Amino acid sequence: MAMASLRREGRRFAAPLISSQPITAIRSSLIAEEQAPLGIRSISTQVVRNRMKSVKNIQKITKAMKMVAASKLRAIQTRAENSRGLWQPFTALLGDAPSVDAKKNVIVTISSDKGLCGGINSTSVKISKAIHKLTAGPEKETKYVILGEKAKAQLIRDSKKDIELSITELQKNPLNYTQVSVLADDILKNVEYDALRIVFNKFHSVVSFLPTMSTILSPEVVEREAESGGKLGDLDSYEIEGGETKGEILQNLAEFQFSCVLFNAVLENACSEQGARMSAMDSSSRNAGEMLDRLTLTYNRTRQASITTELIEIISGASALEG
């Protein structure tokens, strides 16, 4: 029985050794990996044991990262849900015009600074590039403002000249409105825009993140759209209280809208980041667990094979002595 299995394994050893190709690609030939070149008898379990130790460590680390992400998610989810009421009055007043025709578009892409969070940053960057393509045209220019390290790394490769501003280390201190307001002020000071498009991942649930685009129009565009009718048509029916001119109020309104919507967007994106990290680490620790099971089986097989080999040697030696 053991001889048969050993002969089978021997055939498996022989084939990869003859092919003289790197064996790393073939998972099932793990046995062959640690097999020393022909001539040396003892089968060592050391290599398999090393792999098992490192995979177990990976499993522990990813499980811990998942717990950390879960606790951070809990903390930030309440804040994100509380801030959801902030952008709704603006949309109720000004409507939503994602297909507005604007000459100068600025795409504000929100992403995370740290990695290992699944595909959310790539999704944001893909959508930003698509919006860039959508809003491109004669006499139109589209620029990027990037929040977060990961989007910067991806966008700097092919759209370096279009990046107006990039901001990193947003989450060094817990997010609060004042910080985001300062940021919004900086962006508005340095960037000329007709329409601002904020791209972020909205937190729908722990496993689902919806890429979303919020549009904020500059006061001139708002006036133009209000005059031409359509969604903003009844903006003129609103009385203005305070300030000298309607233009001044609209300017303040646009700035305030930008900082409120940006605050909500940043919180939602942070929530999505933690949720995505949680699910990525969860699947990673599950994969590590499965790998560990397979390695354990391999280890046991190798161990038994080496014991069997020793027994055979002893017995054949003894029988040779007896004659």
Place this chain on the structure above:
Amino acid sequence: MIYLSFNKIIIIIIIILCKIFYSIRRRNRQKRVENNIQHPLSPADAPPLPISESADADAAAASSTTITTMFRQASRLLARSINQQPKMMARAFSTDVPATPTVDSTFVESWKKVIPNMEPPKTPLTFMQPRPSTPSTIPSKLTVNFVLPYASELSSKEVDMVIVPATTGQMGVLPGHVPTIAELKPGVLSVHEGNDVTKYFLSSGFAFIHANSVADIIAIEAVPIDQIDQSLVQKGLAEFTQKLSTATTDLEKAEAQIGVDVHSALNSALTG
């Protein structure tokens, strides 16, 4: 005269107000901590306040005491959050998507023409609860949504009247008010419902009154009047008047002026 953008003005007001409100909230939190010690099983009502506190502490340029309180809060929060694990799982799904999401069709079509392989991103309209349409007769009650960045104080609350501190003075809003966009200055918001009047001191913001008797009030900080400390207000007023007289650059003058305005508004809120 220097031009300060709206956001800049708001930031200065918040930083000034936080210094007052932080001490108030800390007093409240200490009372709450005592309650917590007596009722160790009390669940999720305490978290929002300590979290916003730590945020305010950052905004107010943390001193050493605030850092230690933040650490204490963080450790307490972590301990509480681990206990709340089963509760969290029940809340995994958010409930803010309305039953029939509205989509902007022109956007989706133009997207599909240029980028056929990718799903278009969602827009805020999808996530918005639809607002009631303008009724033909004036409704009897005003629906008020009062939102702050950290919480929705009042959402769709039916009241009789609100008085908002617009830049042109206190403005009373009744059901059937003409649609208005009002910029707010730091002052008192009072909500009248039947015989109860609740007063909040607001930092600046905006108020929208729509034709369907829905009022949206957006402010950054709001504190019930009875929680404001009179002595701190007086001290702040004196400090800022002094700063105004010794200010050299335009920016300093503007900041000191804003401080004086905010503190005198607080003063009149407490006395008036």
